[in-house]
Every structure is written in structure tokens, then in C-alpha cells.
Amino acid sequence: MVNTFENAKERVTQTPSLVIDEHTVRQNLSRLQTYADSHKIAIRPHTKTHKSQQLARMQLESGCRGLTVAKVGEAAVMSEVCDDILIAYPAIDLSRRTRIAELARNHTMRVALDSLQGIDSLAESATAAGSCVGVLVDVNVGMNRTGVSTAQEALALATAVARYEGPLRLDGIFFYPGHIWEPAQEQQAPLQEVDERLGEVIELWRSAGLQASIVSGGSTPTAYQSHWVSSQTEIRPGTHILNDMNTVRAGFCDLRDCGAAIVCTIVSTAVSGKAVIDAGSKTLTNDRNVTQPDSGFGHCLEYPAARITRLSEEHGELDLSDCANPPALGERVTIIPNHICPCVNLQTQMQFQTLDGSLTAMEIDTRGMTS
Amino acid sequence: MVNTFENAKERVTQTPSLVIDEHTVRQNLSRLQTYADSHKIAIRPHTKTHKSQQLARMQLESGCRGLTVAKVGEAAVMSEVCDDILIAYPAIDLSRRTRIAELARNHTMRVALDSLQGIDSLAESATAAGSCVGVLVDVNVGMNRTGVSTAQEALALATAVARYEGPLRLDGIFFYPGHIWEPAQEQQAPLQEVDERLGEVIELWRSAGLQASIVSGGSTPTAYQSHWVSSQTEIRPGTHILNDMNTVRAGFCDLRDCGAAIVCTIVSTAVSGKAVIDAGSKTLTNDRNVTQPDSGFGHCLEYPAARITRLSEEHGELDLSDCANPPALGERVTIIPNHICPCVNLQTQMQFQTLDGSLTAMEIDTRGMTS
Numbered sequence: 001m002v003n004t005f006e007n008a009k010e011r012v013t014q015t016p017s018l019v020i021d022e023h024t025v026r027q028n029l030s031r032l033q034t035y036a037d038s039h040k041i042a043i044r045p046h047t048k049t050h051k052s053q054q055l056a057r058m059q060l061e062s063g064c065r066g067l068t069v070a071k072v073g074e075a076a077v078m079s080e081v082c083d084d085i086l087i088a089y090p091a092i093d094l095s096r097r098t099r100i101a102e103l104a105r106n107h108t109m110r111v112a113l114d115s116l117q118g119i120d121s122l123a124e125s126a127t128a129a130g131s132c133v134g135v136l137v138d139v140n141v142g143m144n145r146t147g148v149s150t151a152q153e154a155l156a157l158a159t160a161v162a163r164y165e166g167p168l169r170l171d172g173i174f175f176y177p178g179h180i181w182e183p184a185q186e187q188q189a190p191l192q193e194v195d196e197r198l199g200e201v202i203e204l205w206r207s208a209g210l211q212a213s214i215v216s217g218g219s220t221p222t223a224y225q226s227h228w229v230s231s232q233t234e235i236r237p238g239t240h241i242l243n244d245m246n247t248v249r250a251g252f253c254d255l256r257d258c259g260a261a262i263v264c265t266i267v268s269t270a271v272s273g274k275a276v277i278d279a280g281s282k283t284l285t286n287d288r289n290v291t292q293p294d295s296g297f298g299h300c301l302e303y304p305a306a307r308i309t310r311l312s313e314e315h316g317e318l319d320l321s322d323c324a325n326p327p328a329l330g331e332r333v334t335i336i337p338n339h340i341c342p343c344v345n346l347q348t349q350m351q352f353q354t355l356d357g358s359l360t361a362m363e364i365d366t367r368g369m370t371s
Numbered sequence: 372m373v374n375t376f377e378n379a380k381e382r383v384t385q386t387p388s389l390v391i392d393e394h395t396v397r398q399n400l401s402r403l404q405t406y407a408d409s410h411k412i413a414i415r416p417h418t419k420t421h422k423s424q425q426l427a428r429m430q431l432e433s434g435c436r437g438l439t440v441a442k443v444g445e446a447a448v449m450s451e452v453c454d455d456i457l458i459a460y461p462a463i464d465l466s467r468r469t470r471i472a473e474l475a476r477n478h479t480m481r482v483a484l485d486s487l488q489g490i491d492s493l494a495e496s497a498t499a500a501g502s503c504v505g506v507l508v509d510v511n512v513g514m515n516r517t518g519v520s521t522a523q524e525a526l527a528l529a530t531a532v533a534r535y536e537g538p539l540r541l542d543g544i545f546f547y548p549g550h551i552w553e554p555a556q557e558q559q560a561p562l563q564e565v566d567e568r569l570g571e572v573i574e575l576w577r578s579a580g581l582q583a584s585i586v587s588g589g590s591t592p593t594a595y596q597s598h599w600v601s602s603q604t605e606i607r608p609g610t611h612i613l614n615d616m617n618t619v620r621a622g623f624c625d626l627r628d629c630g631a632a633i634v635c636t637i638v639s640t641a642v643s644g645k646a647v648i649d650a651g652s653k654t655l656t657n658d659r660n661v662t663q664p665d666s667g668f669g670h671c672l673e674y675p676a677a678r679i680t681r682l683s684e685e686h687g688e689l690d691l692s693d694c695a696n697p698p699a700l701g702e703r704v705t706i707i708p709n710h711i712c713p714c715v716n717l718q719t720q721m722q723f724q725t726l727d728g729s730l731t732a733m734e735i736d737t738r739g740m741t742s
Contacts, residue, residue: 014466014742048684070685089685090638090647092701095385114641117700138641145686146639146647153641178683267461268517270485270509270524276461276517282716283741286657312549313419313713314441314460314741315516329488330463342684345653345717348739368719370654370685371385 003301005261005334008353015265015332016279018347020242020362022354024259025055028241029062032223036235037063039227044068044086044216046238049341051366052350053081055241066108068236072099073369075109084108086216088174088236090138090146092118094125095371101129101167110134110214112174114147119160119168126167135161136174136216139201141194143178151200158210172214172233173201177222181290183251184225191228198231221252244340245299250291255336260344261301262335264316269329275306277316279335283346286311287339301334303327308335374672376632376705379724386636386703387650389718391613391733393725395630396426399612400433403594407606408434410598415439415457415587417609420712422737423721424452426612437479439607443470444740446480455479457587459545459607461509461517463489465496466742472500481505481585483545485518490531490539497538506532507545507587510572512565514549522571529581543585543604544572552592552661554622562599569602592623615711616670621662626707631715632672633706635687640700646677648687650706654717657682658710672705674698679706 003009008019036043042065047056056067056078066084069075075085076099084107091097091111103109104126113119113135126133137157140147148154154173161170175198180190194217202212218226218235220243226235239246242260243253262283268276281297289295296308297316305322316335320326327333337343344350345367352362374380379390407414413436418427427438427449437455440446446456447470455478462468462482474480475497484490484506497504508528511518519525525544532541546569551561565588573583589597589606591614597606610617613631614624633654639647652668660666667679668687676693687706691697698704708714715721716738723733 015464016741089649092638093386093636093649114639115700121701140642144642144645145681145683145688146641148641149643265464267463268485270517270519271511271515272520274515278464278742281656281658281713282739285652286659286713287652288657310516312516313716317516329486330492342652342657345684346739347741368653368717370387370718371649 003334004256005263005301007357008351008359009263009332009334011359012263012351015263016283017263017351018344019261019263019351019353021259022352024257025058025241028243028257028259029059032237032240033063035224036226041226041232042234044234044236045241046088046236047074047078047366049238049241049344051344051364052362053077053365054362056081059241065234071369071371072096073371074366075100075103077366079103079107086110086112086136086236088112090114090118092121097122097125100133101125101131104131104133105129108134110136110171112136112138113157114138116157116160119157119164123164123167132167132169134169134171136171136214137161138174139198141175141177141197143176145178147175151204154201155204155208158205159208162210170210172212172216173198175217176219177217178219180219181221181250187222187225188228191222191225195229195231198229202231220247221250239340242340245295245336245338246290248336249289249295258336260340262337262343264333264335266327266329266331266333273320275318275320275327277318277333277335278314279316280314281311282313283343284311284316284335284337285339285342285346287342289338298335298337301336303333374705375627376634376672378728379722379730380634380703380705382730383634383722386634387654388634388722389715390632390634390722390724392630393723395628396429396612399614399628399630400430403608403611404434406595407597412597412603413605415605415607416612417459417607418445418449418737420609420612420715422715422735423733424448424736425733427452430612436605442740442742443467444742445737446471446474448737450474450478457481457483457507459483461485461489463492468493468496471504472496472502475502475504476500479505481507481542483507483509484528485509487528487531490528490535494535494538503538503540505540505542507542507585508532509545510569512546512548512568514547516549518546522575525572526575526579529576530579533581541581543583543587544569546588547590548588548593549590551590552621555596558593558596559599562593562596566600566602569600573602591618592621610711613711616666616707616709617661619707620660620666629707631711633708635704635706637698637700637702637704644691646689646691646698648689648704648706649685650687651685652682653684654714655682655687655706655708656710656713656717658713660709669706669708672707674704
């Protein structure tokens with residue numbers, strides 16, 4: 001296959017280097033926008049994947065409604081390029097809710113919450129800041145991580161938010177179908193189950209006079225099946241802009257749709273049957289592949305038969321048993337990581353390969369913002 | 372047990388926060404120094420664990436001979452506090468060897484190499500820079516990651532280095548017994564095997580008129596058994612300064628010897644039987660425990676029965692099945708990570724708890740330096 005990164009591979013001055021390909025990024029964004037437009041679903045991409053104001057701007061220019069972030073530090077940075085931000089995280093502690101309330105003075109801020117305590121304390125912070133924060137009630141649709149599990153609990157939270165009219169604004173419902181990794185053609189049943197759960201909540205709210213103007217869900221694995229959740233008004237995929245071996249091996253995209261790669265150097269071939277790249281867990285993360293956990297810690301474009309079997313912090317070991325022509329010491333190779341989001345978070349810069357093939361350094365503006 | 376971080380836990384302004392305890396750090400350093408002094412073995416600690424000039428200075432003040440780094444960016448930063456630095460990495464590519472040769476103009480730089488190509492190209496760079504770089508021949512003693520496997524290969528490399536007298540200097544032998552994680556009392560046999568392999572190399576070098584003035588090995592798991600490798604002149608442990616659940620669960624230290632912890636907030640208790648902390652893989656890494664891989668992604672000091680069973684990037688899920696008194700929403704808890712080195716690398720700052728109990732921000736000077 002053609003290696004999108006062949007040109008950049010020889011041009012980066014040091015390795016490991018994370019390269020982002022503009023052409024692939026634009027294709028990935030436009031393909032999903034076309035699908036979403038045809039189903040009248042908005043996209044509010046999760047910026048945790050790229051952590052870049054520049055890529056966020058490209059998403060907004062391609063038609064996205066707003067942006068999603070996990071942490072408040074990210075919200076502050078992304079509010080410089082977008083006026084409508086959803087914090088997809090139970091930001092209930094004093095530090096987070098104070099900063100959100102302050103940001104809400106000049107921006108539309110929305111927060112997903114799953115507790116009365118969270119609602120009470122956010123109302124307190126917004127009152128103190130003299131601002132209004134939108135709240136989406138987090139409903140657990142099967143991921144079992146956050147979110148209330150029954151329509152009655154969701155109604156209790158919505159009612160509490162509505163009572164705080166002024167500092168808070170009831171925006172709607174938040175859910176995350178992160179447990180759905182079935183192949184696209186098998187997603188209809190689990191997504192219809194999600195649709196039913198949400199339908200119950202919406203119906204109960206309606207009978208209490210409450211409305212969910214936003215129903216926010218979606219993930220990269222379910223992105224192109226979003227129409228199976230009839231009440232959904234917007235989706236929050238993150239990975240789709242860059243893709244990775246998780247989305248490739250699960251069948252959600254092709255290898256050529258991967259817009260991010262790590263250019264590495266083979267730094268040792270001393271141990272028989274092995275080659276060592278200068279990218280370990282400090283570059284690739286120790287994340288195993290979601291659907292094929294034994295496939296190794298990434299995929300080598302030049303030597304697809306070389307499996308990355310073990311990572312130390314700075315060493316990646318390639319098992320060459322199935323490699324007819326093994327790589328040479330000092331050679332550069334291109335790795336597609338299993339999970340691109342935490343991988344971007346580990347770098348200090350990205351190299352952006354523009355449409356004309358030139359490389360420019362791109363900042364990772366929200367790197368390491370965990371609070 | 373007493374929680375070393377109890378005081379800091381309430382004083383950090385936001386979570387997750389990495390706290391380093393000075394008292395524990397000083398104890399850990401002094402204990403190993405006493406052992407090493409009694410066996411006349413030097414310590415050249417690996418700074419990848421803490422990535423901090425301030426902690427490196429404490430190590431040098433406690434009696435360490437020099438410092439170890441993995442990458443050249445780290446060498447540049449650490450050369451500001453120490454004049455004798457070993458790059459424990461096959462730095463064979465143009466960018467790395469050029470920078471090493473430049474640093475060697477004003478500092479003692481030593482590099483572990485395992486290939487003739489690496490030796491030839493480093494000599495070329497040192498010649499160009501007008502400097503002299505020390506070389507340690509990397510011998511594989513069972514880790515099977517880098518290093519030559521036979522005494523004959525080690526001799527061939529040593530001979531090549533010796534021929535480059537001027538730009539290169541033959542410093543000795545490098546090895547890494549990273550495969551040895553047996554309990555201390557079972558390490559005698561594997562370490563004696565290492566000793567024999569090294570003995571063969573040293574004997575062959577001697578018969579060829581070559582000397583290994585430095586024999587550099589050691590790891591945190593084997594640190595206190597270093598005397599079983601008779602030819603070893605220095606050890607390079609990293610983790611021992613802070614410790615983590617890897618060293619605790621393997622029996623190399625007690626929980627109270629852990630000098631680093633992540634202070635978190637419980638941000639969700641909506642899903643029955645679970646609590647969610649605001650530290651996921653972007654804070655704790657996805658590293659499993661080395662000797663007890665199913666023990667969870669870290670250890671909660673306040674709720675030892677709460678197992679951290681699943682991490683997303685920003686969520687850590689605690690299974691509360693065995694917890695008589697579960698934590699409350701909004702409560703802060705203290706987590707000892709499985710593997711502290713990559714965990715430090717993910718933070719933007721550390722909070723340093725000094726001997727008087729005050730907290731000061733400490734930079735992570737070599738964070739993210741992968742090249």
C-alpha cells in the first residue's frame with residue numbers, strides 16, 4: 001500500500017516524531033460531515049484526540065456545531081477558538097466548577113452531570129460568578145462508567161436543574177455508548193436498545209413538562225450508525241479525525257484513513273530475531289488493541305509482519321519471526337498506534353504534513369491537562 | 372497505616388495532583404547509599420523516574436557517582452546539574468549522536484552501544500565535534516532487548532572502540548538485568564548467572580589487553596542484591612527513589628516507602644457498586660502491575676479493598692464490591708500508581724511536600740523528552 005507518511009518520514013529531523021497528514025484529516029472530517037448532514041445530526045467532536053486549536057478550527061470550518069472536552073483546562077484553551085463547549089465530565093469539585101462558572105461568563109458552557117450534589121454545587125459556583133451553565137443529565141446506556149441508570153433518576157436530576165433556572169440551564173441528555181465495539185452491521189440491536197432507554201427518559205421528562213433540546217451521544221465506533229438512535233441531536237466522536245489501529249482492526253476504517261503516525265528509528269538489532277524501535281510506552285502508550293489485544297502495540301507500515309510484542313518506556317521490540325526481509329539498523333519505520341488520543345498526549349509537538357507535502361510544527365495545546 | 376500524603380491531600384488546589392514526599396525520598400536514597408557504600412559499589416541513578424533536576428541534585432548530594440538518562444534531550448538537561456552522564460540507550464541515529472558529541476565537549480558523556488555501526492557513526496560525530504565520548508559495550512544478560520549475546524561479539528565491539536582512541540574512549544561494559552523480578556531471596560541464582568556471563572566477557576577482553584573500568588548494571592528490583600554480581604562497579608536503579616506498586620507488590624519495599632502518590636477526587640458514584648476517580652490512563656498510565664497483573668491500576672490508600680479495575684483516559688473505575696464503607700462523592704483519595712516513571716512523565720508539575728509539611732510546585736524538567 002501507499003505510505004502517506006513516506007515523504008515526512010525522511011524529513012523529520014529527529015525520531016520518534018508524530019506526523020499528522022492534512023489530506024487524510026480533511027477526508028475523514030468531510031466524510032463524517034456528509035453522513036451527519038444527510039441525517040440532520042450535528043457533530044460536536046471530542047478534542048481529546050488531537051488537543052490542537054488548529055485542528056479544532058478545521059473541524060468547526062467543516063461544519064461542526066461546537067466542541068467537546070473532558071477537562072476544564074481544555075475548555076479554557078478551546079474557548080479561544082469556539083464559543084460553544086461541552087465538558088463531557090462530572091466536573092463536581094470546587095476547582096473545576098469555579099473555573100467552568102467563570103468561563104460561562106463569556107462562552108456557552110455545558111456540563112454533563114450525574115448527581116444532585118454536582119448540580120447543587122455547580123449552581124452555587126455559577127451564582128457566585130454571575131453566569132449561567134448549561135447542564136446535560138448523564139444517562140448510563142450500558143458503558144457502566146458514569147450516568148444514572150433509570151428514567152426516574154434522570155427526571156429527578158432534570159427537575160433539580162430546572163429549579164436552578166438562572167445559574168443553570170437544562171440543556172438535555174448526555175450519553176456515551178463506549179461499550180459498543182461490534183462491527184457496524186451488528187450495531188443495530190445495541191443502538192436500538194440505547195434508543196429505547198433514551199426514549200423512556202425523554203417521555204418521562206416530557207410528561208413533567210421538561211424538554212431535552214440536546215441529546216448528545218456518539219463515539220467513533222458508532223458514528224456512522226448514529227441514525228439508529230432516533231432522539232440523538234448530536235454526536236461526539238473524537239478518534240475519527242485521525243483514526244488508529246483500534247478503528248482499523250475493528251473494521252471502522254481502512255489503514256489508509258489513518259491520519260497520524262509515529263516515525264521511528266531502528267536503534268538495535270543485536271538480539272537475534274528482534275529489532276528495537278525508539279518508541280516505547282512513553283511514545284505509543286501501553287494501550288492494547290481493543291478488539292485484537294494480542295496484535296501488538298501498533299502496526300508497522302513498512303514491515304506489517306513485524307509484531308510489536310513488548311514495550312519498555314523508550315524501547316519497542318519488534319518480533320521478526322514472520323518477517324522475510326527484516327528492517328536494517330538505523331532505518332526509519334512508520335508506526336500506526338493502537339490508540340491515538342493518549343499517544344498525542346505524550347508528545348510535545350506534532351509535525352503537520354500540509355497538502356503541498358511540507359512539514360510544519362504544530363503545538364499540542366491541551367497536552368497534559370488532566371484537571 | 373499512616374498516610375504520608377494526608378496533609379498534602381487536603382492542600383493541593385486541584386486534582387489529580389502528583390505529590391512527592393521529601394522525607395520518604397531522603398530515606399530511600401540514604402538506605403541504598405548505605406548498602407552500596409558497604410559493598411563499594413557506586414550508584415548512577417536513572418533519572419527517568421523523577422525527571423527533575425532538583426531530585427537529581429539530592430541524589431548527587433547523597434553520594435551518587437553520576438546520572439543515567441535514556442534520551443539525549445534528558446542528557447542536555449541533566450548536564451546542567453551533573454558532569455558525568457551515561458546515556459543508557461543505543462543512540463545511533465544522526466540527531467542523537469550529533470547532540471551527544473556536542474555535549475561531550477564540556478561534559479563527560481558515556482553511551483551504551485551494541486553495534487559496530489553505532490560505534491563507527493558515533494566516532495564520526497565525535498570527530499566532527501572535536502570531542503571524546505565514552506562507550507560502554509551493551510551485553511545482553513537475559514533481558515533480550517538490546518545488547519550483544521556472546522563474549523566474542525562484545526570483544527569485537529570493544530576492539531572497534533579502542534581503535535577509535537581520541538573521539539571514543541572504551542569505558543567498559545553495560546548490562547540491564549530487567550528480566551529479574553524474583554523475590555530478593557531467590558535472586559542469587561539468576562544474578563550469579565549474570566556474573567558468569569560478564570566474567571567471560573571481562574576475561575576475553577583482558578586476554579586481548581582491553582579493560583572494563585566501569586561495569587554498569589543494576590535495577591531497582593536487584594539493587595540490594597548487587598553484591599552477587601562481583602564484577603559490577605556501579606548500579607543504575609531508577610524507581611527506588613520513589614517506589615510504586617510494582618516494587619511494593621514484588622516485595623522490594625513496603626507501602627510506606629512509596630514517596631509519590633496521585634491525589635484524586637471521587638467524581639461519580641452514579642453506577643451501583645462503583646466509584647469513579649478523576650485519574651485515568653492519562654494520569655496513571657495503562658501499565659499493569661508486573662508481578663500481580665490483576666491487582667488493578669494502582670492502590671487506593673484510604674480504601675485498600677477498592678480495586679481500580681478499568682481506566683479510560685480521564686476516568687478510573689473503582690470496584691467497591693469488597694468495600695465495607697465506600698468513598699463518598701467529592702471525597703479526595705490517594706493512589707499509589709503501579710509504575711511511577713511513566714506516570715511522572717504524564718504530569719505537568721509535581722507538588723513537593725518538604726520536611727516541614729509545606730507544598731511547593733516542582734518542575735518535571737525532562738518530561739516528554741523521547742529523542
